[in-house]
Amino acid sequence: DQQVKQNSPSLSVQEGRISILNCDYTNSMFDYFLWYKKYPAEGPTFLISISSIKDKNEDGRFTVFLNKSAKHLSLHIVPSQPGDSAVYFCAASADGDTGGFKTIFGAGTRLFVKA
Amino acid sequence: DTEVTQTPKHLVMGMTNKKSLKCEQHMGHRAMYWYKQKAKKPPELMFVYSYEKLSINESVPSRFSPECPNSSLLNLHLHALQPEDSALYLCASSPSGGMGEQYFGPGTRLTVT
DSSP, X not given: OOSEEOOOSEEEEETTSOEEEEEEXXXXXXXXXXXXXXXXXXXXXXXXXXXXXXXXXXETTEEEEEETTTTEEEEEESSOOGGGXXXXXXXXXXXXXXXXXXXXXXXXXXXXXXX | OOOEEEXXXXXXXXXXXXXXXXXXXXXXXXXXXXXXXXXXXXXXXXXXXXXXXXXXXXXOOTTEEEEEEETTEEEEEEESOOGGGOEEEEEEEESSSSSSOOEEOOOEEEEEO
């Protein structure tokens, strides 16, 4: 059972427009949410995060929105650039059953930004 | 140094072989992780070491054996693997093992024949 879902496997956007990537989760115990970006042949790199006590966090062109009642978060990239073309993973963290924190990843959305 | 390095980049092994994957970081991070990622799937957590102690084992089969010799190094010992264990194995680290961001290595692409 997937606890973190990214229902769009891919998204294509024109350069300069807004990219919106969506993520849904099922576990209300998640306290912290993160977005990672992954280029081919590289590991995921951290992009932006948000705590469950906030509903918005902004960092330059990247903004993450959290709707706790809907168990939904989204990543907005504006303006989109060709270099943003990558796979974007949504992730959520919670206490593990035996101590420590677990991070659960979604399946990823491949973003294509067309020049 | 803000890198997590992993060796080897690629590994092909038979089902009777014993091999090890290595991971190293010099950022002073006190938590290190192993993830397994199959094609078009999310990274799946395998193990978490926090302050050099195993804190999470996600019911991983015993043919995978993690080891944390010191705070900078993390190994994954492999023995009697199955073809379905073929995947990308990612190592990550974080400052303290909390809920914050993790720093990932490029991964080891493992093929079991």
